[in-house]
Amino acid sequence: MxxxxxxxxxxxxxxxxxxxxxxxxxxxxxxxxxxxxxxxxxxxxxxxxxxxxxxxxxxxxxxxxxxxxxxxxxxxxxxxxxxxxxxxxxxxxxxxxxxxxxxxxxxIDINYDESEFAFNDFRTSPYKAYINVSIGCDKACTYCIVPKTRGEEISIPIELILREAEKTVARGAKEVFLLGQNVNNYGRRFSGEHEKVNFTELLRRL
Known part of the structure; x- marks a missing residue:
């Protein structure tokens, strides 16, 4: 990440x-x-x-x-x-x-919401593409500081993910890695009014 x-x-x-x-x-x-x-x-x-x-x-x-x-x-x-x-x-x-x-x-606001922000594109590899599907984490593991540095978990809208995937494939990407602290939680919380999609459906559409 x-x-x-x-x-x-x-x-x-x-x-x-x-x-x-x-x-x-x-x-x-x-x-x-x-x-x-x-x-x-x-x-x-x-x-x-x-x-x-x-x-x-x-x-x-x-x-x-x-x-x-x-x-x-x-x-x-x-x-x-x-x-x-x-x-x-x-x-x-x-x-x-x-x-x-x-x-x-x-x-350093860990409650700042970037889930709907469309970043400009840059890739260190022309063949591999990393795509965030969520930000933050809702877990409270005793050994992990992530929730205190990345805030609560919010899923990124599927339309942004699909758009980013299409762009990277069009530019030659052969592998797409989906990033999130707990990708299985995808779809449990969005910051705005977005289509409710779980991780399985996200994979199907991708």
């Missing part, structure tokens, strides 16, 4: 801000770290990596922290690493072009 979030972020920045991807940190105008907080080690590694990126970045380049650790730690990230330009939570991906222009912005 983090990989798909990254693709969404890249797509929005490319289409709305004209950004292109690069592997060279020293020439980048914007450095983004999309984080995970399921385990403790990646959280500790975040601040170590931030220090390295801060030393290597060119003058004026922005650094943004995104993802689950961003949702979890929020303003603490900027307190510990004041050079960070903004913090964007896992449930606020669609706001990337907004926070980009707000210094020290912290957008």
């Amino acid at each position: 983090n990989s798909r979030d990254s693709e969404h972020i890249i797509a929005e920045l490319h289409e709305k801000e004209g950004y292109e991807t690069t592997d060279d940190i020293t020439t980048a105008d914007l450095i983004l770290i999309n984080t995970c907080s399921v385990r403790e080690k990646p959280v500790a590694k975040l601040f170590s990596e931030l220090g390295v990126f801060n030393k290597k970045r060119k003058e004026g380049a922005k650094i943004g922290v995104c993802g689950c650790t961003a949702s979890h730690l929020g303003e603490e990230i900027i307190k510990r690493a004041p050079f960070v330009s903004f913090v964007l939570g896992a449930r606020n991906v669609s706001k990337i072009t907004e926070v980009l222009h707000k210094d020290k912005a912290v957008e």
Whole structure:
């Protein structure tokens, strides 16, 4: 899911801000770290990596922290690493072009609803397509922090999923992966008035 979030972020920045991807940190105008907080080690590694990126970045380049650790730690990230330009939570991906222009912005609302947002398209692979069918999770597993970083579970309307699948297949995708914390729950809750479809029917139509 983090990989798909990254693709969404890249797509929005490319289409709305004209950004292109690069592997060279020293020439980048914007450095983004999309984080995970399921385990403790990646959280500790975040601040170590931030220090390295801060030393290597060119003058004026922005650094943004995104993802689950961003949702979890929020303003603490900027307190510990004041050079960070903004913090964007896992449930606020669609706001990337907004926070980009707000210094020290912290957008981490886990109740923000992106289920009806139509992201621009970007794929790291021409043959594999990742498609979100839901966001968030309603479970309360003692070992998992996801509900506290991605909010309650909401299904994405089937018309958006089908439209995205058709586009990716038309562009050459051979495999489609459906993403959700618990895909079997698909259809239990939509944020608006949408056709009530369960996971089995979603698979049939896809």
